[in-house]
């Protein structure tokens with residue numbers, strides 16, 4: 001076997017190097033993830049919603065559906081662009097910050113990123129054709145070009161999650177005398193019990209996040225009194241999706257938790273701040289994990305943890321005491337993140353229940369203003385849950401980069417000056433997000449096509465389809481925001 | 493050729509594709525910034541429109557190169573990225589700034605955005621060129637940040653390759669934009685870009701020639717590879733392609749110039765590969781030594797082969813549409829909605845069918861069963877079947893609920 005490790009044993013080529021700024025390196029990684037992940041939710045979940053709207057338009061011939069799809073597609077490509085560049089930065093950071101990890105294990109998981117690269121290609125190609133192809137392709141062909149965008153969003157997240165799941169539950173290689181050999185990339189990546197719960201949970205999270213964020217924009221319009229068919233449709237469709245995905249997310253979260261309980265008992269113990277190995281362990285809500293290894297101010301619910309983690313109220317749950325202190329993650333960070341996610345998840349499911357109940361019983365949207373206010377808050381809350389979930393997973397994995405195999409300090413770069421990179425990064429992110437925000441505002445304020453405004457006055461959507469050639473196209477020159485009078489879209 | 497050599501060949505192809513395709517993305521803001529007078533607006537429009545649909549796809553070549561590198565030659569990736577982290581991160585930040593240009597560019601002209609994009613378009617090619625310089629001049633030892641983090645990229649070879657990269661991008665941009673303008677029948681704009689292309693081409697040629705002298709002093713090994721045998725032949729082809737491009741530009745044969753310019757770039761990249769072989773990190777590490785195990789390489793190549801099968805037709809479709817002018821504003825043949833509109837009146841205007849009670853009931857049944865199964869089964873087929881039922885019912889449920897909600901919104905709002 002022409003293994004590199006025979007010539008350059010990885011552990012020799014990449015001995016652990018002192019890095020005074022390990023914490024900063026970790027923060028840099030965390031910051032970049034926190035920027036990238038909400039953006040990619042739009043790459044994963046938004047295409048399906050846009051295509052659905054376009055399909056409604058084709059199916060009925062009613063123009064407001066098509067108008068919504070067009071407008072959303074511009075939002076989609078703007079966020080896609082930001083997702084592309086933040087993702088690029090992430091792949092640079094993998095090498096810049098964690099060369100030890102990449103040098104030793106790059107060959108184990110690289111395959112997944114290779115396949116992911118192709119997903120990005122397909123996504124980038126078809127998103128461009130879709131967005132720039134309005135009116136340029138026949139409606140059916142145009143609709144079809146949206147499908148690869150949807151599919152590659154799924155395969156892209158599949159591949160990236162495969163890597164993360166492998167880091168959490170590594171397999172597919174042997175460590176012999178400090179060297180990694182016998183690498184089996186396919187089984188390492190795709191024969192991994194963590195992949196499917198993580199992928200399903202993340203995929204649903206994307207729909208929850210995007211559904212509530214978009215619905216929130218139009219809930220704001222609702223409160224402002226803009227309630228024509230256009231605005232209501234743009235609100236209810238994403239809301240329907242988010243409200244069905246949110247309760248499902250709890251079940252999948254339970255599956256994820258059981259997987260963690262099976263393979264990463266110390267991570268589970270730090271979710272809960274459970275110090276002593278306990279039979280019939282209680283669940284402790286809220287509170288703070290102290291240096292004395294107790295939880296202060298927590299509310300204890302007997303046997304619930306054993307029940308949730310193993311579906312058996314008397315199961316034994318392994319405690320933190322079973323490993324040395326330096327092998328435990330920062331408990332409070334993990335615990336608070338986990339509880340935040342679960343709290344938000346429960347809240348979102350409750351909001352969903354409100355909506356679904358009122359639709360089921362009364363066949364109308366809720367009347368209370370508080371419902372719409374809650375929908376506005378739900379979007380940002382879902383983003384918080386999303387980030388909190390990743391903090392749970394990633395910080396809970398500490399101090400390991402590859403769980404139980406390689407520690408984070410063995411992975412980090414030995415280069416000087418990483419902190420300056422960190423500062424530059426922050427500045428550029430501010431510029432990027434300012435630009436994205438500015439563009440979205442500009443888009444939101446672009447007047448609706450006159451046909452839709454007319455329809456708003458007519459109070460219905462029964463306008464014939466002759467008005468379909470709505471001449472707005474992304475990137476159509478400097479005059480994107482010609483200041484016609486008319487209702488802007490959403491709130492900005 | 494060994495199995496171990498194939499990934500590096502693919503990386504070179506990826507780099508060539510990145511330079512040929514994305515190079516113009518970086519070159520164009522310079523022409524925007526320097527445009528003066530009444531044509532300035534048009535040049536800006538033109539550059540934005542030609543590039544906006546394709547830049548994200550162009551960009552993925554870079555990701556492709558990185559991924560192949562870290563899978564096939566993991567230590568090489570770790571060594572390069574830890575030693576050369578400064579030019580790499582600065583180059584990458586440049587990419588983000590360039591993207592800001594595209595994102596905002598569709599909606600407004602902002603001087604600061606143009607400036608930012610222009611700065612980025614110098615910084616990124618320069619820094620990436622400097623990285624190449626660090627590698628070819630043998631300044632990246634194997635190991636975690638073993639090389640000097642400054643002189644590995646602040647050195648004569650890096651500077652030269654950096655400058656060549658910057659001028660090359662500007663040159664490519666001008667050539668492509670000339671061809672685009674020509675296609676749209678804008679002879680005046682095409683001429684404006686033609687002059688710019690000629691100037692940038694001459695400058696690039698001169699810098700590249702001077703660069704060979706620098707390589708002689710600073711990177712002897714690569715210099716020798718380039719000035720003998722196959723390397724020399726390749727250099728000659730590249731020079732000829734460059735000169736032919738200038739000739740074609742002068743003669744206003746724009747579409748042909750596009751291809752010869754690309755050919756010149758491809759041969760330069762090929763020359764780099766020839767000159768450096770068999771080393772991947774000169775002067776010590778060879779490609780064969782650096783390569784991962786055979787089964788990893790085979791896995792990667794299988795993945796790439798499958799990927800290419802889907803990618804190539806997709807890329808052809810995209811570039812076909814762009815080059816045929818289908819995305820040009822008001823240009824091309826705008827398709828009406830033949831199946832919806834005929835002579836200005838709607839052919840059909842239907843209401844949505846409300847979901848049948850039976851399908852709703854069935855969906856709820858499947859969802860509940862699936863949910864129960866995920867709770868009852870701890871692992872194995874029962875659990876996975878439960879999740880599959882749950883997710884399937886969720887997808888169906890979303891469509892049914894969304895349709896019934898949307899259908900009701902046609903009526904006047906209550907409350």
Ligand code: HDD
Pocket residue numbers: 168194197198199201202204205206208209249250252253254256257258260341342343344345346348382383385386387388389390391392393394396
């Ligand atoms: C909208 C976002 C969202 C919501 C509402 C929830 N989650 Fe979550 N959760 C995520 C978004 C997320 C995530 C960001 O997507 C994570 C990070 C890693 C992953 O695969 O998904 C995650 C991870 C994650 C993990 C860790 C998996 C691991 O470490 O491998 C567990 C145990 C849970 N979740 C459990 C839950 C439970 C019980 C929830 C319900 C109340 C819940 N999550 C709601």
Ligand code: HEM
Pocket residue numbers: 036037039040041042043044079080081082083084085086087088089090091094120121123124153156157158160161202548551552555
């Ligand atoms: C180690 C972590 C990650 C890395 C290195 C990474 C890398 C990247 C890269 C390089 C891109 C740009 C692709 C292009 O040029 O088109 C990108 C975009 C994308 N990433 Fe990530 N990513 C990571 C985490 C994630 C996660 C957690 C997801 C979510 C499921 C995800 C999903 C996507 C998607 C869908 C895109 C396409 C762009 C978009 O839709 O906005 N990535 N990522």
Ligand code: HEM
Pocket residue numbers: 025026027029030031033034037094098101160161163164387390391394395398401408411
């Ligand atoms: C493949 C997909 C991956 C995803 C989706 C992912 C996601 C995340 C997220 C969301 C965070 C934020 C935690 C926070 O805010 O504190 C994070 C942190 C981190 N990630 Fe990952 N990660 C991935 C892969 C990696 C890789 C390849 C490395 C490389 C070593 C890595 C190392 C880290 C480290 C060190 C932190 C900081 C933890 C801390 O703050 O203590 N992750 N990751």
